Amino acid sequence: MTPLFQTGNAVRVRKGSPPGHIRTPFYVRGCKGVIERVAGEYRNPEELAFGRFDTPVVPLYRVRFQQQEVWPDYQGNPQDSLDVEIFEFWLEPANPEKT
Numbered sequence: 095m096t097p098l099f100q101t102g103n104a105v106r107v108r109k110g111s112p113p114g115h116i117r118t119p120f121y122v123r124g125c126k127g128v129i130e131r132v133a134g135e136y137r138n139p140e141e142l143a144f145g146r147f148d149t150p151v152v153p154l155y156r157v158r159f160q161q162q163e164v165w166p167d168y169q170g171n172p173q174d175s176l177d178v179e180i181f182e183f184w185l186e187p188a189n190p191e192k193t
Contacts, residue, residue: 095135095150095151095152095153097132097135097153097155097182098153098182098185099129099132099153099155099182099185099187100129100132101129101130101131101132102128102129103128103129103187104126104127104128104187104188104189105126105127105128105129105155105157105185105186105187105188106124106125106126106127106185106186106187106188107122107123107124107125107127107157107180107184107185108123108124108184108185108186109123109124110123111123116140117139117140117181118178118180118181118184119178121164121165122157122159122164122176122178122180123184125159125163125164126159126163126188127157127158127159127160127163127178127188128157128158129155129156129157129158130155130156130157130158130177131155131156132153132154132155133154133155133156133179134153134154135151135152135153135154136151136152136154136181137149137150137151137152138152138181138183140181152181152182152183153181153182154179154180154181154182155179155180155181155182155185156177156178156179157177157178157179157180157185158175158176158177159175159176159177159178160172160173160174160175160176161174161175161176164176
């Protein structure tokens with residue numbers, strides 16, 4: 095599968111709280127970040143948790159968020175960031191004209 099995003103692309107994490115085994119932290123849902131790297135392709139752990147082992151591989155990305163994007167009241171250095179690994183199906187372009 096060809097990754098939809100590349101290093102440097104601006105993305106937003108989809109909002110939502112689907113039932114089941116979810117690997118995307120709630121606190122980054124709805125936040126904007128930047129693809130730091132493509133981390134490979136893996137089977138969806140949200141499906142594997144239910145014994146569905148025949149699903150296709152999905153790109154996994156390391157996404158970098160500014161701390162103030164995730165926690166608006168953050169009082170630390172404005173350059174502080176947080177990296178989270180997130181599967182492609184949780185991401186959407188933050189600026190469609192750039193992706």
